[in-house]
Amino acid sequence: MSGEEFVPLSLTPMLIGVLAAVACALPGNFLVLRKQALIGDAISHVVLPGIVVAFLITGLVAAAPMMLGAAAAALVSVVMIEAIRRLGNIEPGAAMGLTFTTLFAAGVLLLEQSDTSSVHLDVEHALYGNLESLIWLDAIGWSSLLDPLALMGLPPELGRVVIALIGVVGFLWLFWRPLVLSTFDESFAQAMGIATNRLGVALVMVAALAAVAAFDAVGSIIVIAMFICPPAAARLMTNRLEHQVAWSVVFAVLSAVFGYIFAGYGPLWLGFDNAVSAAGMIATVSGLILMLAACCAPHRHRSGAPVA
């Protein structure tokens, strides 16, 4: 394929997919290790009501209010889960399921009842995203990468995903040691004077940041898949956290690139005319990677478990 076709049509969606996948996979490592993997699931469900409420309040389909609304919804859901868990003395899983389904239901109801038919805001969009439509119309070939005028025309989602990724990396880099300590030995971390509760909330908020930025570009399916599948597969590859994080990034990039390619070109190879959902395909590929890892990765068994 030539640069004239690839750069405007496929480069930016693929890049956004890769960056979003990595931004979600990085905090996902810690969520999986802390047995909070489903927080990602909960966050990606409550993003919908956040966006709808932001739209109803401001009347704008603009990025800033919607991102704020989504982040606020993520915060509300975390507080609500914690409140229900403590006030009602209910196990965390049930509190989480109760919270996100209720908020999601409220979001759907608001969406159906309000007059949002004129704008591009619907449940399907929230689920699948529109990765394929994030094209770079100003580009004419590889040379456009050096052309400042063409670079101005990059889809704004790209910038937001980059900012989210920088935020995630910065957080992990700054708080690496306390995060690792509190993940593996919470009591020891507390004894060392680390505010583990606050750190836990901060981790969830960073995950929410990644989820919201990725959601905007690629929909909530990828968000859940990328939070869990690459880190889980990486967990089966190694016993060292640094290596696990590196593996998870590799897996996230592989899923995004191959998912996008299979979705865009796979059907053509098989003789169909139309591409399939890129978001869904990326999730599928990440699942295949996890399956491979679960079948033959070196550290797939529990330590001490009998080798079958």
Added chain:
Amino acid sequence: MFWDALTLQLGYNATLVTIGATLLGIAAGVTGTFLYLRKRALVSDAISHATLPGVGIAFMLMVLLGGDGRALPGLLLGAAVSSWIGLLCVSWLTRFTRLSEDAAIGAVLSVFFGFGIVLLTVIQTMGAGRAAGLEGFLLGSTAGMLFNDALVIAGGGALTLLAVIILRRPMTLLAFDPEYAASRGVNVGRMDLAIMALALAVTVVGLKVVGLILIVAMLIIPPVTARFWTERTDHMVLISGLCGGLAAWIGASLSAVAPAMPTGPIIVLTSFALFVLSLLLAPNRGVLAVYLRHVRFQRRVHMRQGLLALAQGQPIYEAFTVRLLKRAGLAHADGVPTDDGRARAAKALLDEKRWELVRADQAFESAAALYDGLRDIETVLTGDQISEIDQRIGGPQGVTA
């Protein structure tokens, strides 16, 4: 109009849908109770998301075989098969790899759902317009439901309910004490699978009504609600079924009146409203009850400390204590005890001394274990025992010069 819907006066189909949804709600609430007690509520999330690829594949197969792709029994069968595979994936990942159950659930639900979306986009390109009904499985829609569909839902809900009633004894046993259940001859692995299969049945039957994203709520919220009201499993199952049925009945009726309102979200929000009411008002575990209990406890502590201070002639600085004593007629506003107050204070001091002896004496060990600083000694010891202790304390004695 709404009343008509509630009392099933809105035509044959609406009635059938309402009855079907209510049966489904009851079945979901009852099944969910065992899921919740087994602490595996979120497995239902994986089950429900894993139905989507099955729906897609069933649709494609039926179209390829020349039938109508939207035939509900076929779609539900496909959904059941693929969510069963998803369920097996979750238990395989949890058992044979080091991944914890939450990671396995998350992985299965996102991957199956993503694959389902891929299949949906394939279907959209297969034959324009024929796939229109499939999006309904995401959020549920009862509008335009066919008579046969409603029949399938009502029948499925009733069958699931029947199965739960038959299996309720072993499932209760399993939920509380798997080892004991095994020793009584219950096949734990198979019974666990049976609970999951029932949850799966509810999910599949409910797909059309509330959609796959929100069916989870019907399995989780009613049991959590019911848990507030009772400490007994059999009651919890009944209450949970009642809550689920009530929410589904109200939700289906509302959506029959206003077809624009999607059934699923209304059922979920009704269910959540019941939950909030229970969270606040439930008699023993509710927030209000806990708060009232706390306030009562606080009063008793203040009262006792106040009485002891009065007995020993110490001034009381705590304004709340003085207010309590004054309201009970035991002290004046300036903290000086009334006659009543003096008597009660003397009694409090005497009880304090009695407790001191009781706690020092090995013979009263079991009674001493009940000491918490507030318990009246008369509720622990008999009159004889108290007079025995009083003898040890001894009465007032003359002072020898």
